Amino acid sequence: MTNAVVLGLEGKTDLWLVDFDAGTVAPVEHTSDFRKSGKPMIKGIDLAVAINSAPDVGSGFMDK
Known part of the structure; x- marks a missing residue:
């Protein structure tokens, strides 16, 4: 299984590649x-x- 995801936040146009193995976040061009x-x-x-x-x-905060 790949340990990466592409994320985009509501209301934003950019997308981001999150690589959990490398511990990096980079814009998707x-x-x-x-x-x-x-x-x-x-x-x-x-x-x-x-x-x-x-x-x-x-x-x-997220534990509640």
């Missing part, structure tokens, strides 16, 4: 028309939560 349908695509993801900031996760 060539995007396709996946987002035009307006439907979320979740393949191989079992949890995804949008947060306002990384400190929210570290502070235990």
Whole structure:
């Protein structure tokens, strides 16, 4: 199984490649028309939560 995902936030046009093995996040320069349908695509993801900031996760905010 690949340990990478492409992420895009609602209201933003850019996409990002997150490589968990390398510990990197990089912009995706060539995007396709996946987002035009307006439907979320979740393949191989079992949890995804949008947060306002990384400190929210570290502070235990997500444990509630």
